[in-house]
Amino acid sequence: MTTPDRTTQETALEALWRRAEEIRALCGLPSLADPDAGRPPPRRDSAEGLVELLLGDLESNFRRELATRVQLEGLGELMTFAIRDPEPDRPYQILLQYLARALDEPNLWLGMLRGNPPGFTLYRAWDATEAERVSLREIDPGWLRWIVLGEGQPSLGADPLGRRKAGPWHPTPIKGDMPADRLSGGAPVCPGSRVEGVSCALSGAPLEDLVGGHRRCGPCQLGRIVGLLGIVGDADRKRASLEAIVPSLGALCVNLNLSEALDLEARFREDVIENMPLGVIAVDREGQVLAWNRSAEEILGTPRKSALARHVREIAGAEGWRDSLLRSLDRGGPEAPSEHIVRRPDGASIPVEVNAAALRDAEGTVRGAVATLTDLSNLRSMEERIRQLDRLAAVGRFASSVAHEIRNPLTGIATGVQYLSRGFPEGDERHEDVRFILREVTRLNSIIQDLLSATRPRMLTLGPVSVADAAGRAIRSLGPTIQEGRVEIRLEGADHWPKVLADTDQLQQVFLNLVQNAVQAIPGHGEVAIRARPVGNPPLSRVEIEIADTGVGIEPDHLPHLFEPFYTTRPKGTGLGLFVAHGIVQRHGGSIEVVSAPGQGTRFRILLPAAA
Known part of the structure; x- marks a missing residue:
């Protein structure tokens, strides 16, 4: 060698x-x-x-x-606990700031695939307060290629929205295994399959049909690329460091994404339960209260903070409904619906319907129980209202029949008495008796006419009617009573009152009866206030008319019977005024209600259809 x-x-x-x-x-x-x-x-x-x-x-x-990897794992655990931050971007911003400090790189950026359906969110280390979100339909094609395929041009001249500023951008893919149900409901759609054709517009590979009508190409990495990490500007000197750190970020980013999704779902469930119109109460296996929503507070009158973590037996007013809850807990199954009377701390009694069932975990073990409370007050009031209307209808039919049978004999009596009086000499004191009999016959005839008007009403002639005009005419017809000066009648804001769809004469009769009733309820000096205002939206617009007095008020025992014929609390009353007014309002498709208490006056509230 x-x-x-x-x-x-x-x-x-x-x-x-x-x-x-x-x-x-x-x-x-x-x-x-x-x-x-x-x-x-x-x-x-x-x-x-x-x-x-x-x-x-x-x-x-x-x-x-x-x-760095150990610190990233610890940082991931900390951020998982902090994921309930009101700002959903905060954990990712913390991660990016940590990486920027660890790498001593102020131009670092992080892009995350988040949401369902997914979108791309860009975070910049040099602007920690800003997060820019871009949908995959609007993102720049160069960026989309990196997100979908995990590869592309090493240097991108434009930002995710295609704007040529603050570049060039050097992406490194962050790989992870995002569950499919986090993207488009279970079957992630390959963005390159949105165009017509058999090949992916991004990879050029053939598209495969998936369940649910979706298509996807073989190289598609959507869901396996969870984000991008990179540097703006010169990235060569830190490329090796980025490539070394990225493998540790995949699992961390997936966990953050899943934690965020779980937190959003938990908050959604909490909001659903909190805003349910039913009272929802849940207890653990020991009977301690775990959940107590807003409706439960309103129905039971017990604040949430006074009920949570207490045993249900310790809560005042829980008698009755709590037994259903505890039986379901002991028996491990649902209880048949039952009705109970709840006595609130303020002394009110409310009827409620209780449905209770046991709560089990995935293994079938009983972990607690839940009860829903339905306030039956409105239902019971409606049922009583229906019964009252049925009684009114029955009494009205009976009164109509009786009035018809009495009217003819009264005419005969009046004629006979007048004939007999002709035989009496001039100045005979019996003439005064005859005049008395005739006055009483006339009074009876008037009562019968009121009965017939209420039970056999004439056909209505409907049209736009000024509420102010109808009320004014009724008040003028009561002139003698008002001129005594003891009662003031005020039409509040009458110039702006809306019009109603009504029969002019019949509406005037309603005002006449109610105002006269209000004046008679004031023993000394007082006032009657009449107001009108529009309520509701077309095509169900209504006009609310209110007639309020400062009279003696009505005892609670009398309120259920006010609109019954012949029911009166005044010695000289006929008991037909409110009965007639009620019938007229009903035939107009409206409603009439009364609110009163002894010593606090009375307020009648009428709802009539608004004129178009």
Whole structure:
């Protein structure tokens, strides 16, 4: 074997030292000739010095990479705990800032494939507060190729939106195994398959048909490329460091993405439960309260903070419904729906329907129980309202029949009395008795006419009616009562009142009956206020009319019977005014309600269809 001469050896050794310099530059290490390198310049006249230098660099890089990987794993665990940050971008920004400091690279950037359907989010180390999101349909083709295929041009002149600024961009793919259900509901769509044809527009490979009508090419890496890491500007000196770190980022980024997805799903479930119209209460195996939503607070009158972590037996007012919950917990199955009366802390009693069932884990072990509470107050009120309307209809039919049968005899009585009075001499005191009888017959006839008007109403002539005009005419017809000066009637904002679709005369009759009733309810001086305003939206627009007085109010026992015929609390009342008003409003397709309490006045609320 021929031994190389000294000149050849020196030339080869010099070439090895230059190559070593290049390798150190790729690893981000200072030049050997740099006086600030922190070590004396090595001897360049022997291979032993070169080997020693490279081994030292290798050991240093290995230790640094190992430390970085350990720190990345610890950082990933910390960020998993911090994933519930209100700012969903925060964990990725923390990761990027850590990498920028570890690599001493202020121009570092991180791009993540996030969301369902997926989009690309770009984070910049030099602008930690900003995150730019781009859908895969709008992203620059050069970037899309890296995301989908994991390869492309090593240097991109434009940003993800195709804008030529702050470049060039040097991407390195971050590989991971993203579950398919995180992308487009289970079957990730290859972006290159969105165009017509049999080949992928990105890779050129044939497209394969997938379940659900999706297509995908063989080289497609969508879902296996979870992000991109790179540097803006000169990236050669840090390329080796990036390639060394990227393998550690794949699992970390997948875990962050999955943690974010789980957190979003958990928050969604919490929001669903919190905003349910039913009260939701859940307990663990020991009967301690774990969940108590807003509707449960409203129905039971017990704040969430007073119920959580307490045993359900310790909660006031839980008698009845809690027994269903605990039975389902003991028996490990659902309980039949049951109704209970809940007594709230404020003294109110509310009917509720309780449905309870046991909660089991994946192995079938009972872990707790859940109950839903339905407030039946509105349902019971509606049922009572229907029963009241049925009673009103039945009484009305009966009253109509009786009125018809009485009317004819009254006419005969009046005629007979008048005939008999002709035989009385002038000045006979019996003429006064006859006039009394005739007045009573006239009064009875008036009552019968009111009954017939309510039970056998005439056909309505509907049209746009000014509420203010109808109320004004009714008030003028009550002139003698008002002129006494003891009751003031105010039409509040009448110039702006809307019109209703109604029969003018019938609406005036409603105002007449209700205002007269309000005036008679005020024993001394007082006032009656009438208001009107539009409610609802077309085509279901309504006009709300309110008539409120400052009278004595109505006892609770009387309220359910106010609209029944002949029901009155006044000695001289007929009990037909509210009955007639109720019937007229109903025939107009409206509704009438009353709110009152002793000593607090009375307020009638009428809803009528608005005029177009």
